[in-house]
Amino acid sequence: MVAIIELIQALILGFTVGISAALIPGPMMIATIGISMRKGWRTGPLVFIGHAMVETVIFLLILAGAVSFLGNSAMSYISVLGGIIMALFGIMLIKSAKKISVMDISASSAKKELPSSPVSAGILTSALNPTFVAWWLTAGSAIILQEYFLGVFAVLAFILGHWIADLGFLVAVSSSSSRGKELFSQSTHEKVMYVCGAFMLLFGLWFLFNYDNVSAFV
Template sequence: MRMLTIETFNALLLGFTIGLTGALVPGPMLFATIELSLKKDWLAGPKVVFGHMLVELVLSLLILFGAASLIGSNTISAISVIGGLALVIFGLLTAKDAKAAASAGISPGTSGLKLSSNPIALGLVTSVSNPYFWVWWLTAGSALVLKAYELGVLVSLAYILGHWIADLSWFTAVSGSFSRGKALFSGRTHEMILYACGGFLVIFGLYFMLNYNNPIQLS
């Protein structure tokens, strides 16, 4: 029992460390979180992570049941095109609504596509649209989950939980900082930050789409 407790704690710590390493790397989910934090409040971060967690939960189950092996390079290429297009659309909507969202008299999320202001939906979309997210989970991520599973279900769950705690901690800190800071920003600064977030989402989307036929190898 003591050995199981130690292994479970080690898996939790490993999941947290690896998860934090990934969370700290700027990506589509980060800029979506910043944008929504400025439009809404600090809860935007946890909600975005919840959408992200839903994808990772499904992937973890697929890995444990062996179904992830059915996903190959062609699937990653399709994700790059479809997901990239989705990111471009969300980025353009963010830029389009930047001026209105930065105006004091406009309620957040009242303009543009409703989905673009839904944190859970954006957490899901910015995850599944990122081919590097899939490549990592189908290589190193799957290996780590399966290795933890060899030591027991609790150890595997501890690893996944640690990974989620890292994501939740970082993105909550980001959304908390930006939601508080928006009261200090001038309308122009607020607007410029939203333009920048929209621009980064468009850049990520175009990059994924243009590199659809050259996905990173899964082996």
Template sequence: MLTLEISRALLLGFTIGLTGALVPGPMLFATIEVSLKRGWLAGPEVVLGHILVELVLSIIILFGAASFVGSGTISAISFIGGLALMIFGLLTIKDAKAAASSRASPDASGLKLTSNPITLGLITSVSNPYFWVWWLTAGSALVLKARELGILISVAYILGHWTADLSWFTAVSGSFSRGKALLSQKTHRYILYACGIFLIIFGFYFMLNYNSPAQLF
């Protein structure tokens, strides 16, 4: 039973992590730019900087927030998190066309402060407002809800999330280091539509089951 719950948490973390990774942002543009110079390793290195930030946040949530808030507060956070997931899904669908085409001419302004991929991953994470909105709503809600089933479930969810980031950005850096786009704009757009629909459905399901973590993981 525990193995099944861990597997489900890994899969859920990977799926939700991938929906966020696929949306173009500063970290993607930094990865593309650096991979043209440093090769495919740029992707994993950028993600490492990103993971360092999320590791700190995860520790704060798991060993800080989880110790000071009651189940009622966690349920309220989870309800808000579900609503946030639905909003993120709607925004993903709304901006899918523009997001998919933005890869062709990424704006790397402000990313030339350093050429170190790990530092770039850290900077592009903490400077991205979307990152903080995510972790203050849906991200923290998912981690806290998984925590109610045990620390291993939370860790599994977080590892799944990081695996999605690592897989996608490694694929991106490997592709662009060879001078090729990983996905066509049309394919990327349709994948973003699918991600948006998934977030809306899961967000709604999350809101309905915010008091039952076993129904979510």
């Protein structure tokens, strides 16, 4: 039985990973901003539904396709690869924090042709985003499998934390966009990205130097 503290840790990890990824402007954020200007704050929850549908399929594929044949060696390789990806992702967040914080995302969304359905936008901007898919096939799968070997409830806690971050962020984006306001000030956005980047870098390094502990769950 997974200890309560481990469930809380998985929940916090899921939330932090979700926020770290959400802060980087991408197709889903741009689509949410653009559609929100026409359809209001309800765009956020609907985009999230489409996004969560794609992630659910990915989660199931990771678990169903990997757990049945993973051994210590395979899990170690996944942990090392995942650690490298997370560390690089953290460095990228830190290096690009200032640049991203001053981007005019609203202007970018106005130039793109966006799906009329928010749910479709959530599905398409997730499934067709190579960065999103590559993340879950490497670092994301390492985290999911680590939580799986702690127990199913740890996986669910991680996913719940991740989805709370996604939903909360998308609702905040759609609400602020529909009112013509910025979600964060530039300085706040920059500081949050520095914090998230540092977290991802440290967690990636933990995976790299503790892969033997991770594989011990197998």
